[in-house]
Amino acid sequence: MSEEITKSPKQSAAETRHIVMPDHTNHYGTLFGGTLMSWIDLIAVMVAQRHCGREAVTASVDKLNFLEPISLGDHVILKASANYAGRSSLEIGVQVSKENPYTGVVTRATTAYLTFVALDENKRPCPIPKIKPESDVEIRRYENAILRQEANRNLIKKIKDNGKV
């Protein structure tokens, strides 16, 4: 019997940094949410590609919380890692912080969860390595991802049962 392939979240985690320039801002002079969403999608797909070892597409943005506005000139730090893998789908969590580059004060600004699906040569969903959480934080994220999946399934069932879609 072949052994199941597993990877720890550390093996595919990614971190990146941007500086908020004038063309990234909205009419309030803070970072435009759509720009931040594209940065979130970009770092998350890099994690998905590294975990899956193949092409992966964004299937859903499951949750996106804009906690704090981010100002012109702030540094934006994005950290992303894989929380949970199904057969072909992968939940990725992204934490966004803003840093005042002059004071060094770092504040959590946004959190997001996205689901990616790995595709084979025929663009069909295909199996991916399972997640092997190791640290306490990784275990908590893994368990919470399962709770989110169950909640999503229950919600979809309730909406279908309601018969008004």
Ligand SMILES: CC(C)(COP(=O)(O)OP(=O)(O)OC[C@H]1O[C@@H](n2cnc3c(N)ncnc32)[C@H](O)[C@@H]1OP(=O)(O)O)[C@@H](O)C(=O)NCCC(=O)NCCS
């Ligand atoms: C995502 C996509 C490949 C799923 O294809 P599908 O034929 O519906 O897939 P299946 O029903 O066989 O499900 C495959 C997996 O995807 C998951 N999935 C499908 N649609 C999903 C959605 N909207 N949200 C979250 N997960 C989803 C399923 O739960 C399943 O997970 P599992 O294998 O871990 O159990 C397809 O909907 C697609 O190509 N969407 C467009 C993607 C895209 O263009 N993204 C933007 C640019 S990257």
